[in-house]
Amino acid sequence: xxxxxxxxxxxLSKEEIIKILDLAEEFEKNPIQDILSKTxxxxxxxxxxxxxxxxxxxxxxxLGGRVIGFSEAASTSVSKGESLKDTILTVANYSDLIVMxxxxxxxxxxxxxxxxxxxxxxxxxANQHPTQTLLDLYSIRKTQGTLQDLNIFLxxxxxxxxxxxxxxxxxxxxxxxxxxVSPNELKMPNEYxxxxxxxxxxxYEQIDLNENLDKADIIYMTRVQxxxxxxxxxxxxxxxxxxxxxxxxxxxKPTMRVLHPLPRVNEIHTDVDTSPxxxxxPQALNGVYTRMSIMSQILGLL
Ligand code: CP
Numbered sequence: 433x434x435x436x437x438x439x440x441x442x443x444l445s446k447e448e449i450i451k452i453l454d455l456a457e458e459f460e461k462n463p464i465q466d467i468l469s470k471t472x473x474x475x476x477x478x479x480x481x482x483x484x485x486x487x488x489x490x491x492x493x494x495l496g497g498r499v500i501g502f503s504e505a506a507s508t509s510v511s512k513g514e515s516l517k518d519t520i521l522t523v524a525n526y527s528d529l530i531v532m533x534x535x536x537x538x539x540x541x542x543x544x545x546x547x548x549x550x551x552x553x554x555x556x557x558a559n560q561h562p563t564q565t566l567l568d569l570y571s572i573r574k575t576q577g578t579l580q581d582l583n584i585f586l587x588x589x590x591x592x593x594x595x596x597x598x599x600x601x602x603x604x605x606x607x608x609x610x611x612x613v614s615p616n617e618l619k620m621p622n623e624y625x626x627x628x629x630x631x632x633x634x635x636y637e638q639i640d641l642n643e644n645l646d647k648a649d650i651i652y653m654t655r656v657q658x659x660x661x662x663x664x665x666x667x668x669x670x671x672x673x674x675x676x677x678x679x680x681x682x683x684x685k686p687t688m689r690v691l692h693p694l695p696r697v698n699e700i701h702t703d704v705d706t707s708p709x710x711x712x713x714p715q716a717l718n719g720v721y722t723r724m725s726i727m728s729q730i731l732g733l734l
Contacts (some may be wrong), residue, residue, distance in 0.1 A: 434732035437544035437551040441562040441598045446605045448689070453570050455725040455734060456718070463721065467733045468497030470496050474527035475501035476519070476552070478534045483694060484554045484564070486537035488727075489530050495724055498700075500526060515635075519544045524549045529731060535659075550730050558592040558657075564693050565598035567722040568652070571715040575689045576649055579606040583647050587613040588654035588674055590620040595693040596654055600624055610635040611644060615673050617666065618656065639698055641674045646683045651676070651713075653692040653699050671697075678703040 433448060444452070459465075473492045477485050481503070489499045500523075501600055502508050510519060515533070520543050523530055528644065532543055533554040540553035540560070556560040573579050584603055586596045590612050600610060600620075610628070612620045612635060628635050638644065645651065656671050675698055676690065689711040696712070705708050728734045 433726075433729045436548055436730060437540075437547070437553075438562055438650070438726060438730065439544050439553045440560045441538045441549065441565045441602045443523050443562070445722040449566070449569065449602065449605070452566055452722065452725045453573055454650065454722040456566075456570050459724040460718075460719040462726070463494055465494075466496040467728055468492055468731070469704075471497040471529070471731060471733075472527045473497055473499050473501075473504075473727065474523045474530045475499060475554075476523060476530060476532045476534075477503045477556065478505045478532070480504075481533055481554070483716050483719060484533065484561075485531075485690070488552075488554070488563075488723050491720050491727065494543045494720070495728070501531075508571075516543060520547045520551075529727060538564065552726065552730070555594060558594050558597075560598050561569040561594045561693075562598055563719070563726060564595050565602050565722055566726065567715065567719040568595070568599050568691060568693070569602055570718045570722050571691060571711060572650055574718070575711060576687065579603070579733065581607045582609075582649040583611070584608050585611045585613060585645070585648040585651045586620070586654070587641060587651060587676075589656045589670075590614040590654075591618040593654045594659045596620075597624060599652065601627070604628060604631050604633055608633065611648070612637045612673070613639070615639060615670050617670050641676065642680060645680065646685070648684060648688050649685075651688065651690045653690060653696070655692075655695065655697050655699060674699050675701055676704055677701045678707055681709050683706060684709065 489492050492499050524547050529550050531552045531554050537557035537559040540556040544551040658667050692712040
């Protein structure tokens with residue numbers, strides 16, 4: 433991984449994924465180290481974020497590094513018409529590594545092709561969010577004791593949800609069975625289902641969230657993403673389609689955990705928060721350890 437960009441989860445082999453998770457486990461045991469003391473990381477967020485930006489910045493700070501960057505393009509020369517290429521070439525003069533979130537699919541790949549320093553994709557439109565996937569894998573392995581042969585329920589916006597696309601691609605390397613729970617308007621795109629077919633992996637599709645929950649090892653909830661809809665009426669039709677309630681978890685496995693990349697809107701009722709099966713806030717914490725691991729490996733420090 434040294435000096436390489438991380439743009440999509442399938443840029444990583446299974447062995448590289450496991451190495452990232454193993455090192456993240458070490459960071460969880462010992463999160464205060466000084467290994468980034470000579471490093472400047474730039475966080476360029478052209479779209480809003482709480483967890484991704486702040487967990488990257490927390491990871492850099494805890495490892496003794498410095499952060500520069502912006503959390504909205506309006507305060508930068510992008511608002512004067514500067515191109516993405518010029519922004520990247522400029523910021524690369526000031527930093528050793530660039531973490532970028534951008535609304536346009538493919539922007540992270542493009543940035544990685546023009547940048548002299550590695551780029552970490554922190555989300556590009558509806559396409560990919562690989563560091564979220566790595567923290568999701570970390571959370572799944574930590575709660576289930578394995579990544580192998582698990583039953584993963586992906587719920588909600590499977591059409592525009594970049595986190596579910598990346599997670600599905602990654603879990604396919606570990607023999608998972610998937611259940612896609614979505615309304616017809618937000619079904620998992622065919623290209624991803626064809627990918628699973630080509631790998632000989634099983635998947636099921638259902639509309640009713642209440643069905644088959646007793647089979648799940650992980651219920652991965654997602655938000656219906658208002659910002660991806662071109663027609664606001666289409667969003668209104670599906671925005672509250674699923675609400676997970678505590679009473680729905682009654683027949684689920686004792687080891688089952690509910691994950692969500694967050695932010696949530698209404699799709700997980702707050703009555704789930706006190707359940708021992710709720711894992712979405714520890715999941716967000718795992719982002720710090722996982723991002724420590726990713727950055728230190730890309731920078732060749734470990
Ligand atoms: N999970 C995630 O990407 O959250 P943010 O949008 O808050 O970064």
